[in-house]
Amino acid sequence: MEYNFLRIEEKWQKYWNQNNIYKTDIDKSKPKYYVLDMFPYPSGAGLHVGHPLGYIASDIYSRYKTLKGFNVLHPMGFDAFGLPAEQYAVETGQHPEITTEKNIERYREQLDKLGFCYDWDREVKTCSPEYYKWTQWAFIRMFNSYYCNDAQQARPISELIEAFETEGSGCINAACNEQHIFMAEEWKAKSKKEQQEILMNYRIAYLADTMVNWCAYLGTVLANDEVVNGLSVRGGFPVEQRKMRQWSLRVSAYAQRLLDGLETIEWTESLKETQKNWIGRSEGVEIRFDLSPQGTTSSTPSILPCGERSIIVFTTRADTIFGVTFMVLAPESEYVAQIVTPEQKAEVKTYIASTKRRTERERIADRKITGVFSGGYAINPFSGEKVPIWISDYVLAGYGTGAIMAVPAHDSRDYAFAKHFGLPIIPLIDGCDVSEESFDAKEGVMVNSGFLNGLTVPEAIRKAKEYISDNNLGTIKVNYRLRDAIFSRQRYWGEPFPVYYQDGMPYNIPEEQLPLVLPEVDKFLPTETGEPPLGRAKNWTYKGYPLELSTMPGFAGSSAYYLRYMDPHNTEALVSKEADEYWRNVDLYIGGTEHATGHLIYSRFWNKFLYDIGVVVEQEPFKKLINQGMIQGCSNFVYRIKGTNTFVSYGLKDNYDTSELHVDVNIVNNNILDTKRFKLWRPEYETAEFVFEDGEYYCGSAVEKMSKSLYNVVNPDDIVVTYGADTLRLYEMFLGPLEQSKPWDTKGIDGVHRFLRKFWRLFHHSNDFFVSEDAATKDELKVLHKTIKKVQSDIESFSFNTAVSAFMICVNELVDLKCNKKEILEPLTIILSPFAPHIAEELWHLLGNTASVVTASFPEYDESFLIENSFKYPISFNGKTRFKMELPLDDDIEQLKKTVLASPQTQKFIDGKEPKKVIVVKGKIVNIVI
């Protein structure tokens, strides 16, 4: 009986399915373990061999944890709202739901073939109303909450209203867009609409005019993480900055907690670093520069903050204030209008118009130094000097106060600007040379700096800060780069906002009337008047009031899905208290790095919000996170002689004028082209001729992204048919460390497949399953215990490649020992089962066990047996290892030394002399110095 993987895999997949082997329930008698994969977006292309890498790893770990006695939650679902299905709908008119369902079905089929242990009863789809009801629900809660900076948590908006009614806004320290100062009486005198407008400033989900990334081609706004280098991540279309009225989530209020939380979770340093960069905390001061009287237009009354004629800037280098030689405002800054003098007005206007025309992409592409003098001056608060105020687009309106103090000697951007416009540069650090470039490092001793002279930079920063707060020149302030997340998308295929408009102000639909189901539309395009597709829906109103026309972005549905898996069918709550308190959070999360600044930030924010309002018990959603590497494609090329249909082999291509063409990797083996299949591949190659090299046609190769258009996609279904799911699983793990990216290489798969067949044959004699009931020998037991120990520690450290190797070594050794004993096979079956569940299950049953192997428990290894029987310690002389020696485990070091020194091998090396030194490490003789 050969190893018939197709029969075995089909049989057991059916059995697991029918017997609900992977059904999970709350079981308080066992410790829980929650293993989660980042759920996929079901694209039309289906899975390629790269996708399952993380899924295989999480499946192995889940099965292992189950064998270890944990109650393991291992669910799967689909992130089903999104642009591709909608783009397809726009082009074909087919409803995105149909496309999505079809794709999900295909994904499910492919996943099932790999033998994963998902509890499919818990499947979630973000596009189903039962699911997005809770996305909408969370939105309403955010809408009805504000962020209290004192308590550092979200609080109900009703508390804010109460405070306004009793004490006015003075006592409130809350995250907001714009401070409003009013007394309780003033609040009460305001109209409902005015009150709502003020409250909108505080809500965690709020509507505001914000600068957004507008992608005209996609017809929607995008979040910051969806834009890279001024192009949309999806599609690569240009994105411009535009002011629009949009929903946003006040993620920035959580910046510090998002930062602090990183210290409590086991993520890789690089991922934490990425998030730290994205949050971008910087400590500094906000300092006030008063305007020089002749520098302002006397006709405009000042409405600047603090009620004074001044500019507030943010700096992390308070120590360099003596070196400020000019100031710069962002072109969009609200200060600009106040400061520009009549003489400069025309020039400034022209400049601002020109910066507006430039997209962000252009600004990044050609870093031309541009700017214009405003005509105004400010007073340096430290030196009393008068400094000119400029306007330039190198200062960002969205960060800090949109205005900076420029210290050209110690900031490279200010330096470039100063050189370009001929502004003075004052060096402040002893001995630094600023004739060619600025000195940006935070080191050295201060000079030219009044009361800071003689201090080192860190000391000077501290002292300057002290001086500023003592003299009421400004405040100590922490700034974050993290912005609020723009939450509206002018698209169809997303969650509708549970919001209607009355008198121009938004109000939420009552929670008990959720879900607000996505309406039908005739087309998936914007309306003729430029409204989002929902503008086409009939009766899209609530109690006669118009409903919001935007939908939520992709990250809305993926932000709390891990909670829904805990209690997926609950119609009363996102997750029940009981389920949440049992499952708590994800113990192991596996997925790609591409979500570092998107999903993984939003999810953490969303979770913290739910924590604040008492829905969840854990502050962090994902305790441990592993980023699996990408599996790249290995493309092959053929070389066609230009103007002919003749193809020349790789080694000879330089003798001809050729063009390089991608060829389907599935008709290439070992870089050798199957010319017959090549001719059949496409009609135009039917008459192809070849110039061979040693009788073969060799292809060129390169590592590229796995993609349909590069003909380098390897489909897991094909591998499963040829080798079986168990081989694919083992091979993907064997390829290398989980976190590393690596090219797919079909060549090596034979080795792994051979191993499984060898293992199978070891327990089959003349076509029958055969195991011996004899007791195992010491050597056989040693092989077993060594393997258990190694595989266990490898799984626990997620080193699955070495675990597979260990198993292969084990089988080789058992073959050498001709061991086919039940006593050995039974535990081996269990430890193999996470990796190759089908063959393990088959052997398990052939051994006469009826219950499924997943209910067995992971075998223990016997440490003392291993120690007793693992001998051969290396013995070195003068640091050079000469031989291995069998030594007993002995605490008596003196006795050990004697044994070693007395041995004939040692005598040969020390040649009768007395050794100078004997070094013993961990109870073993290691080195003898002669």
Place this chain on the structure above:
RNA sequence: GCGGAUAUGGCGUAAUUGGUAGCCGCGCUAGAUUUAGGAUCUAGUGCCGUAAGGCGUGUGGGUUCGAGUCCCUCUAUCCGCACCA
């Protein structure tokens, strides 16, 4: 520019965490079996050398009886952030 990571045979990788560098697999070489191919089995395979031996973990240095592993220098590659004041 700032930050993170990596560097070992022809290739993917391993090294009990400071103790025989190259496990396991691919590939390659030779042989056995087979009508042939495939499959299987046996032996070999870091480099130089007929051999003895020597050299070897990106570079240069250091600590140590002993370094792929620890410290410093440089180099290369990959990733993240980037007019963030």
